[in-house]
Structure formats: structure tokens, C-alpha cells
Amino acid sequence: MIKQRKMAGRAVLLAGEPGTGKTAIALAISQELGNKVPFCPIVGSEVFSAECKKTSVLMENFRRAIGLRVKEIKEVFEGEVTELTAHEVDSPMSNQGRTISHIIIGLKTQKGVKTLKLDPSIFEPLQKAKVSVGDVIYIESNSGAVKRMGRCDAYRQEYDLEAEDYVPLPKGEVQKKREVIQDVTLHDLDIANARPQAGNDVIAMMNQALRSKRTEITDKLRTEINKVVNRYIEQGTAELVPGVLFIDEAHMLDLECFTYLNKAIESELAPIVILATNRSSCLVRGTEDLISPHGIPKDVLDRLLIIKTTAYSEDEIKTIVGIRARTEGLNVPDASLDVLSKIGVSTSLRYAIQLLTPASVAAEAHGRDFIAEVDIEDTYKLFLDTRRSAAILEGMQPAFA
Numbered sequence: 244m245i246k247q248r249k250m251a252g253r254a255v256l257l258a259g260e261p262g263t264g265k266t267a268i269a270l271a272i273s274q275e276l277g278n279k280v281p282f283c284p285i286v287g288s289e290v291f292s293a294e295c296k297k298t299s300v301l302m303e304n305f306r307r308a309i310g311l312r313v314k315e316i317k318e319v320f321e322g323e324v325t326e327l328t329a330h331e332v333d334s335p336m337s338n339q340g341r342t343i344s345h346i347i348i349g350l351k352t353q354k355g356v357k358t359l360k361l362d363p364s365i366f367e368p369l370q371k372a373k374v375s376v377g378d379v380i381y382i383e384s385n386s387g388a389v390k391r392m393g394r395c396d397a398y399r400q401e402y403d404l405e406a407e408d409y410v411p412l413p414k415g416e417v418q419k420k421r422e423v424i425q426d427v428t429l430h431d432l433d434i435a436n437a438r439p440q441a442g443n444d445v446i447a448m449m450n451q452a453l454r455s456k457r458t459e460i461t462d463k464l465r466t467e468i469n470k471v472v473n474r475y476i477e478q479g480t481a482e483l484v485p486g487v488l489f490i491d492e493a494h495m496l497d498l499e500c501f502t503y504l505n506k507a508i509e510s511e512l513a514p515i516v517i518l519a520t521n522r523s524s525c526l527v528r529g530t531e532d533l534i535s536p537h538g539i540p541k542d543v544l545d546r547l548l549i550i551k552t553t554a555y556s557e558d559e560i561k562t563i564v565g566i567r568a569r570t571e572g573l574n575v576p577d578a579s580l581d582v583l584s585k586i587g588v589s590t591s592l593r594y595a596i597q598l599l600t601p602a603s604v605a606a607e608a609h610g611r612d613f614i615a616e617v618d619i620e621d622t623y624k625l626f627l628d629t630r631r632s633a634a635i636l637e638g639m640q641p642a643f644a
């Protein structure tokens with residue numbers, strides 16, 4: 244639904260005991276969406292900071308989760324480099340040094356050739372991209388950004404082992420228009436306009452539209468940015484990409500935050516909000532005596548699609564611990580996985596996962612290259628899970644009195 248853009252302005256609540264995979268699901272969603280869709284994870288308690296108002300922390304994170312895909316038509320020069328010369332003159336500043344006065348670049352395509360005389364500032368990007376004669380490059384005419392596409396096909400040699408990427412001689416003219424796509428978030432635009440700086444085209448574009456210098460992200464600045472963004476969307480220059488704002492431990496938010504959330508979810512520029520909590524019924528923070536399911540006020544609950552997560556079965560725990568072991572490069576035979584998943588059932592999935600590393604150290608100490616059942620049993624005795632640890636302290640109460 245998120246991918247099909249059917250989720251904008253909605254909110255989901257993942258509710259379930261600790262260790263039932265709520266955070267894991269949220270991270271999996273972000274992986275699945277890819278890096279073009281913004282994903283902003285926070286923990287409920289993060290909104291309480293000494294420097295910022297709770298609602299502005301929330302607002303900032305909302306804007307981190309809203310993406311904007313900006314399409315720009317740019318003028319570029321593209322072609323195979325046929326000439327690359329830096330013209331030097333005696334530097335007027337010192338008697339030995341020479342400085343570059345200009346750069347001459349010859350570019351060739353299937354249709355034409357062009358010789359460009361460029362400002363010395365292009366020298367550094369050219370060097371950085373390691374451009375030499377025979378490479379195919381493109382230069383953005385207004386920003387001077389250089390991109391090396393690869394070596395031209397004509398230079399291909401008959402070696403089997405080569406690190407070069409070969410690209411065909413570009414079609415069309417040397418000077419052409421090209422569609423360039425950039426992804427930014429509303430928060431990127433807020434920051435850039437609060438502290439204007441050169442370098443990013445989209446941001447420069449926004450700067451032009453706003454024509455002002457500010458030092459702080461204010462509501463007024465955000466409203467102005469929204470106006471410009473909406474205009475770009477109407478013109479078809481930009482497209483809104485609603486991302487995901489994930490608020491873990493949502494019961495940590497207080498009434499003021501929930502009131503804000505309720506309003507923000509309704510707004511035109513809203514991301515998909517995913518909340519997670521392991522609380523059943525509890526006090527809504529910031530109130531004297533308002534007890535509500537999941538510690539979330541009723542009017543917010545009403546908007547949420549609630550998804551319950553349940554404890555993993557022994558088999559599922561075995562699979563998850565197995566995946567974890569593989570990603571950590573540990574050799575855990577089936578019998579040991581069985582021991583771990585049994586421990587996982589009686590303690591918690593997280594505890595079982597945490598035993599992997601110390602168990603691998605124990606295995607190594609015994610000269611094994613795999614984790615044996617005895618390694619797990621040993622570490623299980625060495626490191627306590629919550630229940631055993633609490634029970635021990637309970638038993639020691641008289642000693643503390």
C-alpha cells in the first residue's frame with residue numbers, strides 16, 4: 244500500500260510484547276521501500292529535549308519523512324574528450340608560480356565536435372574525476388559539475404582482465420538538454436534555506452524562489468517552503484514522495500504530542516506514520532488520570548490501523564537465530580540452534596540472539612570452529628536473562644535491608 248501511494252496521511256500502530264519483531268518490521272519496510280523513499284525512525288522519548296519544543300522535534304521529523312523528487316531540465320555538454328589542455332600564465336602574485344588561465348576541452352559525439360574554453364575552476368572537478376583524453380564525460384553548464392561516464396568504446400582493447408567501463412560514443416550534439424532527477428526531503432530544504440549555501444541545485448532553486456537569508460527554521464519559513472513546493476508540484480517540476488515516519492515506543496509521547504500528531508496526519512504534506520508500542524492499557528503521559536489502550540488517546544487511536552504482533556514460535560525463533568548467526572558469520576549446527584531456540588522460548592528472542600557472540604568466544608577458547616551445545620549451556624549460566632537476574636536480586640532483599 245505504501246508503494247502504491249495508498250497510505251499517505253494514514254497511520255499504523257504495531258502493538259505487541261517486547262521481542263515480537265515490531266522494530267524489525269519497521270526496518271524491513273524501510274529496506275523494502277529502497278533509498279529513494281525517505282524513512283525516518285525515532286523513539287518516542289527523543290521528543291523530550293532541553294533545547295527544543297516537543298512539537299518542533301516532531302515537526303522536524305515529519306519533514307524528514309516527506310520526500311520531493313525534483314525533475315530539472317539541464318543544459319549539458321557531453322562527449323568523448325579529444326583534447327584537454329590547461330593554459331598557464333605567469334602568476335602575478337609570485338615570481339615562480341604559474342596559474343591556470345583557462346582550460347580547453349574538445350568534445351566529440353556521433354553528430355558533432357565542439358571545443359570549450361572553460362574557467363579554471365573546472366580543473367579540480369576534472370582532476371577529481373580523473374578525466375583524460377578518450378574518456379566520455381558530461382559537464383553541467385550552469386554548475387560546472389563533471390561526471391566521467393567511462394572510457395570510450397573506441398579505446399577498448401583485447402585484454403581479458405580490465406577494470407575500465409567502456410561506453411559508446413554519445414549520440415546527438417555535444418551541447419544538449421538532459422533531464423536530471425534529484426531527491427530531497429522537506430527537512431533538507433528547511434535547513435538549506437535557513438543556512439543558505441551554494442552547491443545543490445534544487446536548494447539553489449528554492450533559494451531563488453524565497454530570496455532571503457535566515458538563520459533559524461521558523462514556522463514562517465516552513466510555510467513559505469510549502470508554498471513553493473506546492474507550486475512546483477502543480478507545475479509538474481516536482482513530485483511528492485511520502486515516506487515513513489516511524490515512532491518506536493509511542494507510549495512515551497504525551498498528550499501535547501498526540502494532539503499535534505492528530506493534526507499533522509491530516510495535513511496535505513503528510514508522511515505515513517508507523518507507531519509501535521508494547522504497552523497494553525496505561526496512563527497517557529502528560530495527563531493526571533487518563534488511562535487509555537496503549538497509552539494513546541482515543542481520538543488518535545481512532546485513526547490507527549492496529550496490527551498486533553505475537554510472540555514467535557520455537558521454530559520461528561530457530562529460523563531467526565539461524566539468520567542472525569549466518570549474518571555474523573558463525574557456524575551454529577542444527578543441534579545448537581535447537582538449544583538456543585528452547586532458551587529463546589523460555590527467556591526471550593533477544594536474549595537468545597545475544598548469547599551468540601559470547602558462545603562463539605567460548606567455542607573459540609575450546610579450539611572449536613563451530614558453536615557446540617555445551618558452549619551455549621556455559622554462556623547461559625554465565626550471562627543472566629532478565630527473569631533469573633530479577634529472581635536473584637529478589638532473593639537477596641534481606642541482605643540489603
Ligand SMILES: Nc1ncnc2c1ncn2[C@@H]1O[C@H](COP(=O)(O)OP(=O)(O)O)[C@@H](O)[C@H]1O
Nearest residue numbers: 260261262263264265266267268563592593596
Ligand atoms: N522476522 C525477523 N527476522 C529477523 N530478525 C528478527 C525478526 N523479528 C525479530 N527479529 C530480531 O529479533 C530481535 C527482537 O525483535 P524487535 O523487532 O527488536 O522486537 P520489538 O521491537 O517488538 O521489541 C531483534 O534483534 C530483531 O532484529
Ligand SMILES: [Mg+2]
Nearest residue numbers: 265266267491
Ligand atoms: Mg522495539
